[in-house]
Amino acid sequence: MDNLYCLRCSRELEAGQKSVAVYLFAQTVGVKPRQKSSAQRICFCPQCSVSLAMGPAPEGALNLAAWQMIRDIVGADPALTEAAWESLHGIEEGLLPATGTGSAHPMRPGAFFEF
Numbered sequence: 001m002d003n004l005y006c007l008r009c010s011r012e013l014e015a016g017q018k019s020v021a022v023y024l025f026a027q028t029v030g031v032k033p034r035q036k037s038s039a040q041r042i043c044f045c046p047q048c049s050v051s052l053a054m055g056p057a058p059e060g061a062l063n064l065a066a067w068q069m070i071r072d073i074v075g076a077d078p079a080l081t082e083a084a085w086e087s088l089h090g091i092e093e094g095l096l097p098a099t100g101t102g103s104a105h106p107m108r109p110g111a112f113f114e115f
């Protein structure tokens, strides 16, 4: 079983960890025999999923379609948002210098938006 990495931040996603997977494949229509590409599985960690969903619409029809799917799925269940906040909190404590008080807005949608 191969390891999965978040497409956006390259964080390794452990099996069973909360994440969003986007499955993508292409197939021909009206062509016989029908050709079907291999399926790609694209994963986003909770932070990137939520950040993408809260961020501005990306450019490109394919990006936009994926963005709308991620928005749907992030909006459907608060568990992903909670996981994003938990991991964000952990990163702040572990990597950033102490600022004394917790920021009221640790989540900056769009600040690292790049699809």
Ligand SMILES: [Zn+2]
Residues within 6 Å of the ligand: 006, 007, 008, 009, 010, 011, 044, 045, 046, 047, 048, 049
């Ligand atoms: Zn990520």
